[in-house]
Amino acid sequence: AQSVTQLGSHVSVSEGALVLLRCNYSSSVPPYLFWYVQYPNQGLQLLLKYTSAATLVKGINGFEAEFKKSETSFHLTKPSAHMSDAAEYFCAVSVIEGAQKLVFGQGTRLTINP
Amino acid sequence: DAGVIQSPRHEVTEMGQEVTLRCKPISGHNSLFWYRQTMMRGLELLIYFNNNVPIDDSGMPEDRFSAKMPNASFSTLKIQPSEPRDSAVYFCASSAGGLSNQPQHFGDGTRLSIL
Numbered sequence: 001a002q003s004v005t006q007l008g009s010h011v012s013v014s015e016g017a018l019v020l021l022r023c024n025y026s027s028s029v030p031p032y033l034f035w036y037v038q039y040p041n042q043g044l045q046l047l048l049k050y051t052s053a054a055t056l057v058k059g060i061n062g063f064e065a066e067f068k069k070s071e072t073s074f075h076l077t078k079p080s081a082h083m084s085d086a087a088e089y090f091c092a093v094s095v096i097e098g099a100q101k102l103v104f105g106q107g108t109r110l111t112i113n114p
Numbered sequence: 115d116a117g118v119i120q121s122p123r124h125e126v127t128e129m130g131q132e133v134t135l136r137c138k139p140i141s142g143h144n145s146l147f148w149y150r151q152t153m154m155r156g157l158e159l160l161i162y163f164n165n166n167v168p169i170d171d172s173g174m175p176e177d178r179f180s181a182k183m184p185n186a187s188f189s190t191l192k193i194q195p196s197e198p199r200d201s202a203v204y205f206c207a208s209s210a211g212g213l214s215n216q217p218q219h220f221g222d223g224t225r226l227s228i229l
Contacts, residue, residue, distance in 0.1 A: 032215045043118070043205055043220030044157075051215040090157065100145055100209060101170065102218060104157045 002027045002093045006105035014113045019063075019078040021108050023091030026072065032094035033074045034102065035065055039087045047089075050074060061085070086112045116140070118221035120206050126227045132194040135224045138187055139208030147218060148181055148191050149205040157205075163189065196228045 007022040025031055032051050036044040048059025055067040061084075065076045074091060091105040119138040127133055139146050147162040161171040163183045171181070178197070183189040193200055203225050207218040 034217060036220075041222070041225075043207075043222045044218075045220070046217045049215070049217055094215065100147075100164075100216065100218075101159060101162065106156045 002031060002103050004091050004093050004103055004105040006089075006091050006108050008108055009106065010109045010111065012111040012113060013081050015083055016080050019076070019081045019085065019110065021076040021089050021091075021110065023065075023074045023076065023105060024072050025074060025091075025093045027093060033065075033067065034092045034094070035059065035063070035074075035076050036090045036092065036104075037061075037087045038090065038107075044090060047076070081110075081112050083112050083114070086110055118206055118208050118219055120204075120221035120224050122224060123222065124225045124227075126229065127196060128229050129197055130195045131228075132192065133196045133200075133226060133228075135191040135204050135206075135226070137189045137191070137206030137221060139189070139206070140210075140219055141187070143208035143210045143219070144186065145209045145216075145218075146183060146189050147207040147209075148189070149207065151203045151205060151223070152201075160191070198228045201226055201228050 003026040005024045034049045035047040037047050038044045047063050048057045050057050050067045058064045063078045067074050088107045088109045090107050092102040121136045145164050148160040151157045160173045161181045166183045181191045203223045205220050205223045207220045209216045209218045
């Protein structure tokens with residue numbers, strides 16, 4: 001069964017610093033992977049998705065993620081953090097069984113220090 | 115284009131009362147999902163529909179919960195009777211195409227408090 005592990009429930013970086021949010025997945029078949037962001041009192045918003053094309057995926061707001069099959073990872077990065085990036089980030093894997101269920105990680109809360 | 119629309123945004127009610135949450139998916143999307151989010155359990159899929167038909171309701175906590183999708187533009191999640199442990203944020207999401215690589219688009223949620 002597919003699963004997702006996000007390493008670190010809280011990450012804190014300084015404004016302008018590199019953001020790195022870690023996600024490892026478990027899947028018996030090539031997965032579809034997604035990163036979502038949730039701002040306070042809002043729903044989840046898609047940042048980017050991997051669907052077996054390019055392994056380096058660029059998303060909105062300057063974020064990108066790299067699919068590494070050998071490491072079963074899909075880490076999210078941004079070169080320079082902005083205060084507006086403070087939010088909760090969720091990694092998700094698609095359960096490929098002819099259906100569309102997404103399995104979400106527990107989330108990582110990103111704090112940006114001035 | 116309008117996104118997924120949920121109502122009400124906030125609901126406070128007393129234990130034992132019936133609660134109905136509503137969702138309007140994005141026009142043209144044929145899959146709809148109901149989630150529950152709590153601090154303790156994170157984001158849980160309750161049920162999802164494809165072409166208005168319930169496909170998987172294995173996440174529905176118990177018989178007090180029911181969901182319907184009478185047409186392509188409307189779905190309800192009902193809790194009867196409600197209990198304090200049902201307090202959570204409930205999200206509706208929709209997606210297009212019925213394929214696993216299609217992203218889900220979320221509404222802003224209903225924050226439910228059962229007193």
